[in-house]
Amino acid sequence: xxxxxxxxxxxxxxxxxxxxxxxxxxxxxxxxxxxxxxxxxxxxxxxxxxxxxxxxxxxxxxxxxxxxxxxxxxxxxxxxxxxxxxxxxxxxxxxxxxxxxxxxxxxxxxxxxxx
Amino acid sequence: xxxxxxxxxxxxxxxxxxxxxxxxxxxxxxxxxxxxxxxxxxxxxxxxxxxxxxxxxxxxxxxxxxxxxxxxxxxxxxxxxxxxxxxxxxxxxxxxxxxxxxxxxxxxxxxxxx
Numbered sequence: 001x002x003x004x005x006x007x008x009x010x011x012x013x014x015x016x017x018x019x020x021x022x023x024x025x026x027x028x029x030x031x032x033x034x035x036x037x038x039x040x041x042x043x044x045x046x047x048x049x050x051x052x053x054x055x056x057x058x059x060x061x062x063x064x065x066x067x068x069x070x071x072x073x074x075x076x077x078x079x080x081x082x083x084x085x086x087x088x089x090x091x092x093x094x095x096x097x098x099x100x101x102x103x104x105x106x107x108x109x110x111x112x113x114x115x
Numbered sequence: 116x117x118x119x120x121x122x123x124x125x126x127x128x129x130x131x132x133x134x135x136x137x138x139x140x141x142x143x144x145x146x147x148x149x150x151x152x153x154x155x156x157x158x159x160x161x162x163x164x165x166x167x168x169x170x171x172x173x174x175x176x177x178x179x180x181x182x183x184x185x186x187x188x189x190x191x192x193x194x195x196x197x198x199x200x201x202x203x204x205x206x207x208x209x210x211x212x213x214x215x216x217x218x219x220x221x222x223x224x225x226x227x228x229x
Contacts, residue, residue: 033214044118045205045220052215091158097214100171102148105158 006106013082021077023092032096034075040088087113119221133194140208147189152203165212201228
């Protein structure tokens, strides 16, 4: 089965600073998608950003961007100009049509934003 | 447009009982997936339904079952509850069941088994 690893259980960042959350994954598939989901204390998971494996260009959504290194199987999330509302648990996830489209999630990184 | 709703939000049961959780997807969405979230195991995929058919199933015992109705609403049932079934159960809906379809999550049902 595919595995997704988030090696940083907790991270903190000063408000307005930049933070990078790490994620690595293991797969033999060539067609897959990677995601970052945010789960704030309210518990509702929200999609932050998505990356298609066939695209070389890194995805960007406003203050959120990824560094996708396909050969290294690495998919990190950079949050710029961190805001208090960014405090949440962040999950990296993998999905492939060859594995039934189900999500494989990492264990999550808890991000604290310090005012 | 209303988001994904899950009922009940909180549930307390005792070992051996059974429980049914409900998920109402976003209007127009035909795919519903279920996940179990625990501190120890993280987020694990339970099953996915599309147009009333189970398309995919995770590695869970047969005590976990589900179904989807013609209006796309889905229910998940857990029989003979065990202490280890205590978890947050999340439901997610998407327009179709494709890998590029964005899944929208509900707030979850917190199940506590005593």
